[in-house]
Amino acid sequence: MQHDPLYLVFPQAMRKTMAWVLLSLWTFVQPAFAQQNQKENSAYIDPQIGNVAPFLVPTFPTMHLPNQMVRMFPIRQDYLSDEIEAFPLLVYAHRRPGMMRLKVGTTDFSELKTSKMIVDHDLETYQPWFYEGYLIEEDIKLSFTPGKKCGFYQIDFQKNQNKHLILQGKQPLSFQRLSTHRYLLTETIMNKDRGLNPRTLKLKVYAYVEFVDKLNQPISDLKVDEHDGWLAISTQNHAQVFIKYGLSYISPAQAQKNFTEIAYDNFTTVMVRAKQAWDEKMNLIQxxxxxxxxxxxxxxxxxxxxxxxxxxxxxxxxxxxxxxxxxxxxxxxxxxxxxxxxxxxxxxxxxxxxxxxxxxxxxxxxxxxxxxxxxxxxxxxxxxxxxxxxxxxxxxxxxxxxxxxxxxxxxxxxxxxxxxxxxxxxxxxxxxxxxxxxxxxxxxxxxxxxxxxxxxxxxxxxxxxxxxxxxxxxxxxxxxxxxxxxxxxxxxxxxxxxxxxxxxxxxxxxxxxxxxxxxxxxxxxxxxxxxxxxxxxxxxxxxxxxxxxxxxxxxxxxxxxxxxxxxxxxxxxxxxxxxxxxxxxxxxxxxxxxxxxxxxxxxxxxxxxxxxxxxxxxxxxxxxxxxxxxxxxxxxxxxxxxxxxxxxxxxxxxxxxxxxxxxxxxxxxxxxxxxxxxxxxxxxxxxxxxxxxxxxxxxxxxxxxxxxxxxxxxxxxxxxxxxxxxxxxxxxxxxxxxxxxxxxxxxxxxxxxxxx
Missing domain, CATH: 1.20.1610.10 (alpha-1,2-mannosidases domains)
Known part of the structure; x- marks a missing residue:
């Protein structure tokens, strides 16, 4: 006959007392344990619902904070395509293609500029506060998390491969180098009225961008080649590249000021804060x-x-x-x-x-x-x-x-x-x-x-x-x-x-x-x-x-x-x-x-x-x-x-x-x-x-x-x-x-x- 440890160590009276104590503890802990394992409201969000439309425009799996300026979704023909054209710094209006577009790869810049990135749908993660995709042909992982007027990309390359990035605009970019790892970018949105006497309105978008490593320090061997309307960026020794940026419709100086929202934070900190913002909204309705x-x-x-x-x-x-x-x-x-x-x-x-x-x-x-x-x-x-x-x-x-x-x-x-x-x-x-x-x-x-x-x-x-x-x-x-x-x-x-x-x-x-x-x-x-x-x-x-x-x-x-x-x-x-x-x-x-x-x-x-x-x-x-x-x-x-x-x-x-x-x-x-x-x-x-x-x-x-x-x-x-x-x-x-x-x-x- 086998006995459990309580039977061997404690006398019968004490065993009964301890059993009562354990039962009481379980009665107290069980609801908290169940609550802890209860699914959060935000976990029910699936940005891919409705991403395929039989006739009309589908939904887009958009990463952003509630009612905030910075929005992002990968630019692709549609959900069914495994080709991504670019990852924008900003989607400036609902359903519009993004601007200030990021491309990453291992090929020569001339090829990268015109090619598309290939992803596996099953290796993509979409949450309102986080995106992750795996470029299946080049073994590169790309992640994104949003701020209010900021964004944060993390690119994970393999160690022994070329590490190339391109920033280009929907319209040609203009840019100013502030230091080896800091840039100011400008792109213009054009809006033409309809009618007999149409007006063309211009809105400039300014971005302050930093390229840093996992310690939030400048990438030591960062190389940036400036071309007509686009930037070619590379590093040899850093398998992880972080792109942090602040945006503004007002001025370059304001973009840099807006950047302070995430200036000293790492990727995880920004992501956790973004999720908290969504939890707050989703928890308004239980x-x-x-x-x-x-x-x-x-x-x-x-x-x-x-x-x-x-x-x-x-x-x-x-x-x-x-x-x-x-x-x-x-x-x-x-x-x-x-x-x-x-x-x-x-x-x-x-x-x-x-x-x-x-x-x-x-x-x-x-x-x-x-x-x-x-x-x-x-x-x-x-x-x-x-x-x-x-x-x-x-x-x-x-x-x-x-x-x-x-x-x-x-x-x-x-x-x-x-x-x-x-x-x-x-x-x-x-x-x-x-x-x-x-x-x-x-x-x-x-x-x-x-x-x-x-x-x-x-x-x-x-x-x-x-x-x-x-x-x-x-x-x-x-x-x-x-x-x-x-x-x-x-x-x-x-x-x-x-x-x-x-x-x-x-x-x-x-x-x-x-x-x-x-x-x-x-x-x-x-x-x-x-x-x-x-x-x-x-x-x-x-x-x-x-x-x-x-x-x-x-x-x-x-x-x-x-x-x-x-x-x-x-x-x-x-x-x-x-x-x-x-x-x-x-x-x-x-x-x-x-x-x-x-x-x-x-x-x-x-x-x-x-x-x-x-x-x-x-x-x-x-x-x-x-x-x-x-x-x-x-x-x-x-x-x-x-x-x-x-x-x-x-x-x-x-x-x-x-x-x-x-x-x-x-x-x-x-x-x-x-x-x-x-x-x-x-x-x-x-x-x-x-x-x-x-x-x-x-x-x-x-x-x-x-x-x-x-x-x-x-x-x-x-x-x-x-x-x-x-x-x-x-x-x-x-x-x-x-x-x-x-x-x-x-x-x-x-x-x-x-x-x-």
């Missing part, structure tokens, strides 16, 4: 339940909402590209936003998680208005890029102000929007240009006129883009939303004349075709242009719509859902029509449909999950008295189109817009009408989600029975009080508390069936 795949999708989506806007403030100042001078500021200045996309979900998410930062970002729009003369639409550090249609900055201003965010100049925002909407053109991809005669027609008649079928455009390409066309239906609908937002903001600010803008916002009804029960184009004579709203309009349906067809734009009246419901014949008829949207056939074979409809992706019937105008559509069942269908549809689109793999985004992610939809919908709430401080409720995917608010309070959404099967809301309570409507106010969220939702496998058609 979830329980859900699958591992759902958590990967959720936290990766949350990560993507922090890619932009980015803080371009440098020591209380920023470079004003329109005035071509440095401006002082007591408030952070942000840039890089695509407002046509981001107003829908991205900005509203920030009003919950970071209301102060949202106010700073909103005020950045006002600052650019003062500099440029019109409200931005696709705001960048290098100026506004004229993309898409409408001026939805108005909705962002109203949304922030209606939610109590006041750290922006609301008076200036109103005045700027009024000036923009009354003096600037509504022509797509020409925003900011002066008002044209076609805009006069819109102001007078209340709709944007379409060309007749087969009619050639009479306005020159500088006025109406020959590719983007007039897009008369979405322009009419979108601008009506803008005037509504302007009027509502004016009402809150007690401005005279706000009612005229609210009245104008009803003009969307002029394009309602009662027989088609869709919004259809009219020509300048007021006659219907009798098209097939499902298939006609050319590439992206742009002759009449924009990227989506008439079935999507039938629901693009976020500011007046009550009015839309009346046009549809009441709530029952509206719900039936919405059912039809999700069931209606493509009308062609897929191969034919996607010739013109390549922007309409993530299709369920005629519903396009892959494009922004559809985001709010599944939630409209709440407004039509059938919220159980909202619960059904939102679960279905998440399960179907948002997977935790390289195909996990159904369309253009657009730098935070689509992934903010995922964050909201996973939590079980969504802002159907930005500008109205109310969120529609749907079925959460997590058993519990707690949001740590900026004011120190916590808002928790509990759905203890949540599962794939249990998706229908049976009942709900807010802070213990019965909630029988599928809405919750922004104020209720920000006050903290608990939204408790009971879920079941079958619909409770009686819950929440009273329209808002």
């Amino acid at each position: 979830v329980k339940g859900g699958t591992e795949a759902q958590k990967r999708t959720f936290f990766t989506s949350l990560y993507r909402t922090y890619e932009r806007m980015v803080d371009i403030t440098e020591d209380g100042q920023y470079f004003d590209v329109y005035q071509q001078k440095v401006q002082k500021t007591t408030q952070p200045m942000y840039a890089d936003d695509w407002i046509w996309d981001s107003y829908r979900s991205h900005h509203p998410l920030r009003t919950i998680l970071h209301p102060k930062q949202e106010g700073d970002m909103v005020n950045s729009f006002v600052r650019m208005y003062h500099s440029s003369g019109w409200m931005p639409t696709f705001m960048q550090a290098f100026g506004n890029t004229m993309c898409m249609n409408s001026y939805h900055t108005a909705a962002i201003f109203l949304d922030a102000y209606s939610k109590g965010i006041t750290n922006f100049n609301a008076e200036a925002a109103y005045n700027g929007m009024e000036h923009t909407l009354t003096t600037r053109t509504f022509i797509p991809w020409r925003q900011g240009n002066p008002r044209e005669t076609i805009d006069d027609f819109f102001h007078e008649k209340g709709y944007f006129p379409s060309l007749a079928i087969g009619e050639k455009e009479s306005l020159p390409d500088q006025v109406v883009d020959s590719f983007e066309k007039r897009q008369p239906v979405p322009v009419t609908l979108g601008v009506c939303y803008d005037f509504w937002a302007l009027g509502k903001l004016g009402e809150r600010l007690e401005k005279k004349g706000y009612q005229q803008y609210l009245d104008f916002s009803k003009n969307y009804q002029q394009l309602w075709h009662p027989e088609h029960r869709l919004f259809m184009p009219k020509d300048s004579k007021g006659k219907w242009v009798e098209i097939d709203p499902k298939l006609d309009g050319g590439l992206g349906y742009r002759d009449y719509y924009d990227e989506n067809n008439g079935w999507t734009y039938a629901w693009d009246v976020q500011h007046d859902i009550e009015g839309l419901t009346k046009l549809l014949g009441g709530t029952n008829a509206a719900a039936d029509r919405l059912d039809q949207l999700f069931r209606e056939s493509l009308g062609k074979r897929k191969s034919q449909f996607y010739v013109d409809g390549s922007n309409s992706t993530g299709m369920i019937g005629q519903f396009s999950m892959g494009n922004e105008p559809s985001f709010h559509i599944p939630y409209l069942y709440n407004r039509f008295g059938e919220p159980w269908k909202t619960q059904q549809k939102t679960r279905f689109v998440l399960d179907t189109w948002f997977k935790d793999n390289i195909f996990g985004i159904p369309g253009d992610e657009d730098g935070g817009a689509m992934t903010a939809f995922v964050v909201f919908t996973s939590l079980g709430i969504y802002p159907v009408t930005p500008g109205v401080p109310v969120y529609d409720i749907t079925s959460p995917i997590f058993k519990e989600a707690s949001i740590q608010l900026e004011n120190g309070k916590t808002f928790t959404i509990q759905a203890a029975l949540a599962s794939k099967k249990n998706k229908y809301i049976q009942s709900a309570k807010i802070n213990g009080k019965v909630l029988n409507q599928p809405y919750i106010s922004h104020e209720q969220i920000m006050e903290g508390g608990t939204l408790t939702i009971e879920l079941g496998p079958l619909p409770n058609r009686a819950w929440g069936n009273t329209p808002l």
Whole structure:
């Protein structure tokens, strides 16, 4: 018979005592041990989710700190390619190829300059705070970690090989040698406006760069050969080369000053600090339940909402590209936003998680208005890029102000929007240009006129883009939303004349075709242009719509859902029509449909999950008295189109817009009408989600029975009080508390069936 050591050494009484002590210790230690082994939220982030797009632009695996200037992803044709063209010091705007490009290798410089680096996908590591890749043909490991306005590369060569590096620009680099291992680099971003009198804006990017060893000392045998627009760098004796740099839009001196952020730190220190920054953001939302795949999708989506806007403030100042001078500021200045996309979900998410930062970002729009003369639409550090249609900055201003965010100049925002909407053109991809005669027609008649079928455009390409066309239906609908937002903001600010803008916002009804029960184009004579709203309009349906067809734009009246419901014949008829949207056939074979409809992706019937105008559509069942269908549809689109793999985004992610939809919908709430401080409720995917608010309070959404099967809301309570409507106010969220939702496998058609 064998005995354990306790039996041999200690008498029976002492053995019982020690067993009790050990059991007590285990009871105490076990929860801490389990917590220690619990996966961190940041560990669920996978920047490669969505990196392959069937039709459109994929996501990019971007390394950066939350909302900070320095961003990096390897420049390659696409995820499927094993060839990397370069590693940039800076990705200066969402999806843009980087600048100040690094290449490493062992071949002669002439060959290295034009060749590409070969990687093995399985040997690449992507995390928001760290990248590592192995150049498989040359046995070189390259790593990167970001700072706020700095970056840090580590290159590990084999000892007995050439150690060559090249720095070159997207545009030719200019440079200045400060010492054997320190350089100042300059590269220029060019941004040319569109229109009859286009301006070309220039923004210079300055970099202070050091080449050091693992002890942060100058590389003793560093050799740098200066060529026309590029640098050839080599060392013989140092297998490890570290490239540390600081960036600035202001000056070389400011770049060197910004470098102090990482000047005395090693690679690991910077990486750990970067991870801590991401942990801080990811830990704002704690979830329980859900699958591992759902958590990967959720936290990766949350990560993507922090890619932009980015803080371009440098020591209380920023470079004003329109005035071509440095401006002082007591408030952070942000840039890089695509407002046509981001107003829908991205900005509203920030009003919950970071209301102060949202106010700073909103005020950045006002600052650019003062500099440029019109409200931005696709705001960048290098100026506004004229993309898409409408001026939805108005909705962002109203949304922030209606939610109590006041750290922006609301008076200036109103005045700027009024000036923009009354003096600037509504022509797509020409925003900011002066008002044209076609805009006069819109102001007078209340709709944007379409060309007749087969009619050639009479306005020159500088006025109406020959590719983007007039897009008369979405322009009419979108601008009506803008005037509504302007009027509502004016009402809150007690401005005279706000009612005229609210009245104008009803003009969307002029394009309602009662027989088609869709919004259809009219020509300048007021006659219907009798098209097939499902298939006609050319590439992206742009002759009449924009990227989506008439079935999507039938629901693009976020500011007046009550009015839309009346046009549809009441709530029952509206719900039936919405059912039809999700069931209606493509009308062609897929191969034919996607010739013109390549922007309409993530299709369920005629519903396009892959494009922004559809985001709010599944939630409209709440407004039509059938919220159980909202619960059904939102679960279905998440399960179907948002997977935790390289195909996990159904369309253009657009730098935070689509992934903010995922964050909201996973939590079980969504802002159907930005500008109205109310969120529609749907079925959460997590058993519990707690949001740590900026004011120190916590808002928790509990759905203890949540599962794939249990998706229908049976009942709900807010802070213990019965909630029988599928809405919750922004104020209720920000006050903290608990939204408790009971879920079941079958619909409770009686819950929440009273329209808002």
